[in-house]
Amino acid sequence: GESVGLHLPTLSVQEGDNSIINCAYSNSASDYFIWYKQESGKGPQFIIDIRSNMDKRQGQRVTVLLNKTVKHLSLQIAATQPGDSAVYFCAGFGTGTYKYIFGTGTRLKVLA
Amino acid sequence: NAGVTQTPKFQVLKTGQSMTLQCAQDMNHEYMSWYRQDPGMGLRLIHYSVGAGITDQGEVPNGYNVSRSTTEDFPLRLLSAAPSQTSVYFCASSPRAGGLSNNQPQHFGDGTRLSIL
Numbered sequence: 533g534e535s536v537g538l539h540l541p542t543l544s545v546q547e548g549d550n551s552i553i554n555c556a557y558s559n560s561a562s563d564y565f566i567w568y569k570q571e572s573g574k575g576p577q578f579i580i581d582i583r584s585n586m587d588k589r590q591g592q593r594v595t596v597l598l599n600k601t602v603k604h605l606s607l608q609i610a611a612t613q614p615g616d617s618a619v620y621f622c623a624g625f626g627t628g629t630y631k632y633i634f635g636t637g638t639r640l641k642v643l644a
Numbered sequence: 645n646a647g648v649t650q651t652p653k654f655q656v657l658k659t660g661q662s663m664t665l666q667c668a669q670d671m672n673h674e675y676m677s678w679y680r681q682d683p684g685m686g687l688r689l690i691h692y693s694v695g696a697g698i699t700d701q702g703e704v705p706n707g708y709n710v711s712r713s714t715t716e717d718f719p720l721r722l723l724s725a726a727p728s729q730t731s732v733y734f735c736a737s738s739p740r741a742g743g744l745s746n747n748q749p750q751h752f753g754d755g756t757r758l759s760i761l
Contacts, residue, residue, distance in 0.1 A: 541684075566749050575648075575734050575752030576687070621686055630694055630741050631702060632677065632750065634686040 544641045551609040553638045555622035558603065562624035562633075567596060567607045570619045570637070579607070579620075609640075617642045646670050650735050650753035657725045657760045665720040665756050667735030675741040676718040677702070677750065678710065680731040687734060693718055694741055725760045732757050 545551045557565075563584040568576035582589045582596045582605075589596050595608040605622050619637045626633075651666045669676065674695045679687035679702075689702030693712040707729060709721040718737075722729060736750035 568749075568752075573754075575736075575754050577752070578749040581749050623687075625741070627741075630675075630692065630700070631689055633689070633703075634679070636684070636686040 541636070542639045542641065544643055545612050546643050547612060547614060549612055551607075551612045551616070551640060553607045553609075553620050553622075553640065555605040555607075555635050556603055557605065557622075557624045557633075559624065559626055559633070560603070561626040561628055563627050564625040565596070565598060565605050566623045566625070566632075567594075567605075568621045568623065569616075570621060572618075576621060612640075612642050614642050614644065616640060648735055648737055648751050648753035650733075650756050652756060653754070654757045655759070657722075657758065659725060659727060659760060661725050663722055663725065665722075665733055665735075665758070667718045667720065667753060668716050669718075669737040669751070670716065671737065671739070671751070672715060673737035673739050673751075674715070675739070675750070676712065676735065676737045678708070678718070678720045679734045679736065680704065680729075681734060681755075682731050690720065690733075727760050730758060730760045 566581040567579040570576045580591045580594050580596050582598050593610045597606045619639050621637045623632045623634045648669045677692035678690040681687050688704050690708050691710040693699045696715050699710050733756045736752045738750040739748050
């Protein structure tokens with residue numbers, strides 16, 4: 533079946549360092565991918581998205597890379613700040629299925 | 645602009661009771677969906693709707709019903725609550741779904757925390 537998974541459950545980084553959060557997906561039909569940030573007690577918040585006809589997309593301090601050959605997605609956060617501490621989810625969407633499939637999440641801890 | 649509004653925020657039920665979780669959006673979004681989130685897990689899709697009058701099942705639909713009589717509202721009904729349905733429930737919406745150029749990210753509500761005793 534479809535699945536979207538993350539390589540690491542917890543990632544600890546020093547403040548000011550760059551963070552890289554990885555995600556693997558299994559469904560080749562997924563053509564749209566999103567990264568969300570979820571803080572405690574809140575709903576997921578959109579960070580950045582990428583369509584399958586792109587390899588890279590940049591936002592403010594964040595970059596998403598998509599490697600369709602190995603079905604891998606990554607989120608890079610530059611100059612990680614304490615406010616970046618949260619759980620990060622990737623999600624894949626297949627146009628044919630109309631379903632978003634979420635990964636289990638990676639908890640990012642920023643160390644002072 | 646309120647975005648996605650979920651009510652109630654908290655609810656405690658007894659096994660066998662029924663209830664409806666409300667979800668409303670004021671952004672004229674076509675696509676709406678319900679997820680449940682359990683500790684240490686990601687969001688699992690319960691039901692979704694691509695427009696008024698159209699609903700379909702997600703990954704974990706058993707024990708839940710939905711309807712979409714208007715664009716704005718997408719209620720989730722628990723027919724006979726079971727302890728296994730204790731979870732945090734999130735509703736989300738996006739402008740539309742389908743078509744590589746149409747896809748846009750979902751907006752999420754703040755969740756309903758449901759405990760079933």
